[in-house]
Amino acid sequence: MVDISEVISKTAYELLKRAATKLPQDVKRALRRAYENESSPIGKAQLKAMLDNAEMAEKYGISICQDTGTPLFFVKWGLKSGLNIDVRRPIMEAVKKATIDVPLRPNVINPLTKENPGTNVGWGMPYIYYDLDPEADYVEITAVPKGFGSEAKSTLVWITTSEPIPEAIVRCVVDNTLTAMGEPCPPTIVGLGIGGTADIALHLAKKAIFRTPLGSLHPDPVVAELEQRVLKALNSTGLGPMAMGGDTTCLAVHAEICGTHTAVVPLGITYQCWVARYSTARIYPNGEVVYITHPE
Amino acid sequence: MSQEIRLPTYEEVVRKLRVGDIVYVSGIVHTMRDMGHRRAVEMIKRGEELPFNLENGAIWHCGPIVRGVDNSWEVVAAGPTSSSRFTELGAELVRRQRVRLTIGKGTMGKSMVDALREVGGVYLIATGGCAALYAKQVVKVENVYWLDLGMPEATWVLRVERLGPLVVGIDSHGNSLEQIVLEKVRQNVSSIYSREKIDSSRSYVWWPKKIPGSTEACKI
Numbered sequence: 001m002v003d004i005s006e007v008i009s010k011t012a013y014e015l016l017k018r019a020a021t022k023l024p025q026d027v028k029r030a031l032r033r034a035y036e037n038e039s040s041p042i043g044k045a046q047l048k049a050m051l052d053n054a055e056m057a058e059k060y061g062i063s064i065c066q067d068t069g070t071p072l073f074f075v076k077w078g079l080k081s082g083l084n085i086d087v088r089r090p091i092m093e094a095v096k097k098a099t100i101d102v103p104l105r106p107n108v109i110n111p112l113t114k115e116n117p118g119t120n121v122g123w124g125m126p127y128i129y130y131d132l133d134p135e136a137d138y139v140e141i142t143a144v145p146k147g148f149g150s151e152a153k154s155t156l157v158w159i160t161t162s163e164p165i166p167e168a169i170v171r172c173v174v175d176n177t178l179t180a181m182g183e184p185c186p187p188t189i190v191g192l193g194i195g196g197t198a199d200i201a202l203h204l205a206k207k208a209i210f211r212t213p214l215g216s217l218h219p220d221p222v223v224a225e226l227e228q229r230v231l232k233a234l235n236s237t238g239l240g241p242m243a244m245g246g247d248t249t250c251l252a253v254h255a256e257i258c259g260t261h262t263a264v265v266p267l268g269i270t271y272q273c274w275v276a277r278y279s280t281a282r283i284y285p286n287g288e289v290v291y292i293t294h295p296e
Numbered sequence: 297m298s299q300e301i302r303l304p305t306y307e308e309v310v311r312k313l314r315v316g317d318i319v320y321v322s323g324i325v326h327t328m329r330d331m332g333h334r335r336a337v338e339m340i341k342r343g344e345e346l347p348f349n350l351e352n353g354a355i356w357h358c359g360p361i362v363r364g365v366d367n368s369w370e371v372v373a374a375g376p377t378s379s380s381r382f383t384e385l386g387a388e389l390v391r392r393q394r395v396r397l398t399i400g401k402g403t404m405g406k407s408m409v410d411a412l413r414e415v416g417g418v419y420l421i422a423t424g425g426c427a428a429l430y431a432k433q434v435v436k437v438e439n440v441y442w443l444d445l446g447m448p449e450a451t452w453v454l455r456v457e458r459l460g461p462l463v464v465g466i467d468s469h470g471n472s473l474e475q476i477v478l479e480k481v482r483q484n485v486s487s488i489y490s491r492e493k494i495d496s497s498r499s500y501v502w503w504p505k506k507i508p509g510s511t512e513a514c515k516i
Binding site for chain 2: 056109114
């Protein structure tokens with residue numbers, strides 16, 4: 001009999017480790033393309049340091065960035081998997097182990113007292129988002145050690161429906177990106193959540209970041225057109241890598257939408273730094289694990 | 297052309313640096329983040345002496361990942377954190393301690409530009425996220441202070457060898473790379489707005505009107 005709890009814990013650990021030390025293939029490709037196309041010498045030098053650093057981290061098995069963030073997990077529960085077990089406890093164990101072994105930086109503090117237990121576990125962290133997939137016969141887990149240089153540049157604004165919405169969105173994303181400058185570590189991935197409520201908009205924006213493959217467009221052509229408009233606008237600013245001037249400010253824009261109130265449209269804007277750390281695996285009821293973003 | 301700086305360093309050395317120069321730094325640097333800046337400035341204001349010497353030295357906005365090995369420490373990953381959080385407190389330290397190099401990412405505000413010009417110091421930008429690269433340039437952990445603040449917030453005294461590449465982001469003559477980049481960006485943005493049919497004179501956003509907690513919000 002396979003101990004599925006054990007499999008989940010081992011997989012969650014492995015996902016954190018792979019995410020922290022290795023970029024997904026599509027992100028690496030996008031950075032390399034940005035490097036090849038960069039016309040600004042200072043921007044090109046930044047991209048070169050990024051690529052060299054990623055290679056070095058992968059070679060030595062150490063964290064790409066010292067800010068290994070807060071541990072987030074997106075769990076998609078396949079109802080046909082027949083699995084009926086707690087994932088929270090094994091994931092907490094995985095986070096504690098990864099903090100010591102990878103190692104991850106012990107970032108998690110109590111938000112009021114600032115107490116740092118040194119484990120990255122406490123007061124609801126690691127945070128787990130649950131979702132259902134009625135058709136899947138597996139449980140899919142995505143581990144996201146979320147760095148806060150980019151996270152802390154997220155924002156939520158409310159656009160009135162008397163305004164042209166796509167134009168307002170382009171304006172807001174450009175303005176926010178210019179205010180953030182180099183601190184979210186561009187070139188970034190921008191996630192947009194349009195509609196719903198305050199929390200839905202930001203949650204959709206966060207989830208959108210991890211769409212694979214990187215840069216794939218939304219199936220709704222209206223949303224896809226907006227994604228391309230925002231990407232083009234950001235990459236025409238000239239901000240460039242680390243906002244030191246250059247062609248590539250943004251690697252991809254992923255947007256999601258949700259029906260909303262007739263009065264006002266919430267827009268959630270989130271950023272993922274170039275060190276795009278996420279790793280996904282599927283766990284089958286027989287204990288088999290398939291790694292999606294990091295096959296090795 | 298890149299330049300080498302050995303710490304401790306002095307006013308006449310840093311005055312020669314200009315925005316955009318590439319720099320490699322060797323010697324002792326002190327890491328400091330939010331809580332460390334606050335503690336250092338409060339101690340100085342109370343007339344107490346800091347347990348470490350920042351005079352003619354370097355502050356690195358960095359919370360490294362450090363591992364205990366036998367009876368010493370090993371830096372596993374170390375890279376810059378966003379510097380704009382330290383504009384006011386960092387400027388205090390430059391003024392009161394004559395910190396010559398401040399290393400981070402992003403940029404720093406006007407108080408820092410003024411302090412660096414008056415005292416003779418520079419702000420150096422490291423490439424964000426490059427923690428493996430920079431960690432390999434840390435040759436020794438000399439000491440650690442204020443570990444009670446947690447691993448990231450503690451002040452780590454690091455001996456570095458050719459820490460870099462670092463780009464001069466603010467020089468000691470009042471120039472900032474951000475302003476140079478923004479000058480170009482401003483022109484680009486106005487053509488983006490007109491291409492996208494965006495009216496920059498109008499507010500598209502209903503809320504927030506003011507950012508809660510900001511100085512602006514106190515002006516009713």
